[in-house]
Amino acid sequence: MSSKFTKSPVVVQSNKLVESRYILSVNEQRLVFAVASMIHPDDVDFYPYEIKIRDLAAILGIDLNNAYKNADRITDQLMQRVLVIPEDDGPLKVGWVSSCKYNNKKGTISFSFDPHLRPYLLQLKRDFTQSKLSILAQFQSIYSIRIYQLLKQYKKIGYREFGVDELKEILGIDKKKYSQFKQFRQWVLNQAKKEFEKKNEAGFPQCDLTFKLETIREGRTIARIKFIIIPLKYQEALPFAKSGQLLPIEPDRTEDQELLEKLEYFGISALRAKAFIEDIGREKIEQILDYYTKCLAADKVEKKDGAFLAYLLREQITGKSKFEAELEVEVVEQKKIEQQLKKKEEERARRHEEQAKVSLGKFQSLSPKEKGLVLQAFRENLVELGNKTMVKDFDQAGIDNASGAMMALFRLFLREQYFDEDTD
Template sequence: MENNREIIFKDTNLVSKANSIVEATYKLGVMEQKIISVIASNIHPNDKDFQTYTFSIKQFGDLIGSKSKNLYKEVDKITTQLMQPFLFINHEGKPTRIAWLSKATYNINEGSVTVRFDPDLKPFFLLLNQKFTRYKLGNILHLRSNYSIRLYELLKSYEGLTERTFTLEELRAKLGLQDKYPVWINFRQRVIDHAQAELAKKTDISFTYDAIRKGRSIHKIKFKIKTNSSSDQIIKIEEDTYSQDVIDIQRLGLEIGMNLNKKVITEWLNYGKNNIVELMQSIKYDDTIKNPIGYISAVLPKKATTDEQLALFDDDKSILIEKAIREFIMSKLPKRKVTRIEKIPHYMHRNDALEILKKYFDEEESKRIWEEQGAEITEKLYEESQSKLIKAPSL
């Protein structure tokens, strides 16, 4: 008879994975990786076979801090995807197709899902007597990027050795990014720098890194790994901050004549404290709004979506870089049709480009961006300038 266990959700659950699956080449989204780790953290050390596990979708959403209003549909979709065979490279270098789950039952009336790992995954999760990586579940549950989760596991497996070096091509493959972010600076900012900030703030390890060049191109990334001693305090700090946020919003409400209960504030906080404060202050002297609580409840989701997008743009800087590059190219394009376009070496554009880049970044960062992308930007400028060229009449 098949044994079924109810999944226990605890940040302190231990996730154990064979290094061969940690090192494998595959791609999973954020939710998919978290579901795999939650299941893995409920395997008992003496289990000889996979059990079935039932988890409450609401509990899972609460645990990972999901704000999705369609979590039930998302979990159903994700578990279906996890049952599809995917291609990965095993520890012997052999391309292999395997599914993460062999079973996923959606218990519609119970608000839960029952799942089981595919039997072919046994060597990676059961009776681990080879090299394996172990970490507390809470380290990855609060990460927002799937690349951060993968990079965390890859570096965690080398934590005791303090250093880990990948070729850029190898790292792209392990993160499932072979064709995405082909320009180094975008890859660095959107993937590595973002993961660096997340891991330092939310996990038990942090890292610095050096980009090693081969000629003019980045060839390898050398990571230096260190233990983050403040990680045990992260969850408690988040909980304390959340409680203080409720108090702060209540006080601000009273100052502007709004008596807010904790339930309303708790719902609002899903969209960010700063967004709430800005909206409350913006309507402070607006007499046309007769139902301020209803107004904020209606406007907040739209504002949060816009602000979250802008925050992401600011965090990884890539959008600002693209904006600055576009401004530079537009400033250099001929204003009217011309009969001849000369290809100017990129170093001759340096000063003009830096003037525009410094509108968005400090001097050091501006110089680094131009050093890394100057030749590429100049080539793009030359290509776009061709559109201003008067074509010779055909004979």
Template sequence: MITKENNTLIVKSNKLIEASYKLTAGEQKIILTLSSKIKPEDEEFKDYEFKIKDFIKLLGIKNQAKYAEVPQVTKELMRKVFTIKEEDREIQLSWLSSVTYLKGKGIVVLRFDPNLKPYLLQLKSRFTSYNLTNIIQLKSGYAFRIYELLKQYERIGQRTFDLEELKCILGIEKDRYTLYADFKRKVILKAQKEINVKTDLSFDFEQIKNGRKVTALKFIITNTTNQNNAIFQIENNNYIEQVKNIFDEDITPLEAEKIHKTANGNIYLIKEKYLLAKNQKKIKSLVPWIIKALKEDFKPPIPKEKVDSFNNYEQRKYDFDELEKKLLGWK
């Protein structure tokens, strides 16, 4: 069932992410949801139960008359064989070893193929992880694959693929999308539109040509989480007053500008560090402390060595929860 369990991580071997295969969006959601149920301590795959009604929601089937489609979906998934390339061999694998429908209980039970253990269990290195909620809303099967391939290189910020290599990884047959324009429109641009709106990543891409022919793509990868969370970021020229209004104490326009610059214009961060300062007993000088807190990203509790003595002004008694709500604009 897609509830709080969406917050659990999906952890996959990079070999599995780069394997050559193609799944529909519904099939991707099944595999990813199963993957999210694996616990770090698991040494063997388990049986994973779904209520049929939840399974149908996962597949996006809205008409109850189509419940009969579910066994066909899992049967097709059982048939999907894919290839993982190791240094000395190529391995053909299936995703599932069994699917069981419990009659009269409205439950379907799935189990991963045991040959997938090296790629999903007890991973210590060369893996990629992300939250199921970051990807579950995608509707294009290619978008799921491209997201994972870019997530691998998120910290690097870019990744280049030979065009034919990328098509192979995505499981695209050699006689399909032979024209680059079709591949760009139906695969890359379609995936880009979804990923940039529905996930924690966004990407742009550059076309690399050999003569007039596009032979490779360079993806430029951005994590949009911080951008989406910076809901208080200043977008106008009145930032000096907005920063000063956060403080109960008087600060100069120059001090406000320094704070604003240190926070890269993120009002949310300034308010966060100011709340943190209010919860300290003694700080010698408020503005320098805030600037240092922004630079070093102080988090509660603050180590003693980071706190100076502070007695410039009389400390007020604060209800921290109420103050937080007020400063964050909740009241």
């Protein structure tokens, strides 16, 4: 099976493989994923997957004249790489490829995956993650590639949480490296975010997601991080194409379409998902999905084929008691009232500020005698307030050289006592 990158290939991996522990250089990851993208969904076994030297040079970003030399070095390194896959009865340590064969007459290299990887790359029907090779190929950091796949796995859920040490272990980062969280954030997390949001000449990102980071402390230490996954409207380029050929921009999806995809992702058929959306409504389903994902995270779901989620949807179980649900509605309504009051207060403050400016303008237009009367009234007001310090400052500096606090009081005085026609 030979390479032919004329459209955007897709890399499909089991979630366990996505979450496995390994260290590969950027070029090694590009090579592995380029080969993996050649696997057909109907393949029941691995074949020798051929890549042309010309395509290999594009994958590795090297000159064609040096392709053989560099390929020899990288394939040697790749055959020594070990990944650790978590399995139910204990971790599996396995290499990525079992052989690399140079075909001099054809100008190709054939790669064979290790047979132990069959359950993680072949005939995947559930618990898998799809990534477009064009997106993976553009990243320059080894960690950006891994973080992207970890977030892609949870894109439909909308967030993903890790312990800091747990994420470092998955990424293959030594515990002593980036010992301070700010270093880890700067050189790993921020770099990934920067690469996810990088735009092409047309002003579009070439990645389909980015993230906002939330930190969770245990005492004074940042122990956990939560990625809030944000979908991006992106424009895709063919992988390794020197011309940077762009593919059409994917159209925006409606909220119902995104919800439909979430339900299908968790094992609900498209037909049943549409029926649930019509019968229950989007808001209620989002609550049920939130409860379901919490059950998944707590490893409380035995059947992950959609059966348990279908039960929750049929019974409309959100994980909350009737009292909790009613209380939640009350909290939401209270927040709405608070937001309305806050908006009114902001509008009131803005109106008063505008009135104060007009009032000050009117004061400036008065004759010296009229100004003197206003200032005398203002001084009497300060005396009535019992603010001796302000009275002393006013007597010494006058209003022209008044402090900020004094000027604020004067503007308020003008608006309320003389020129404020719009009373509350």
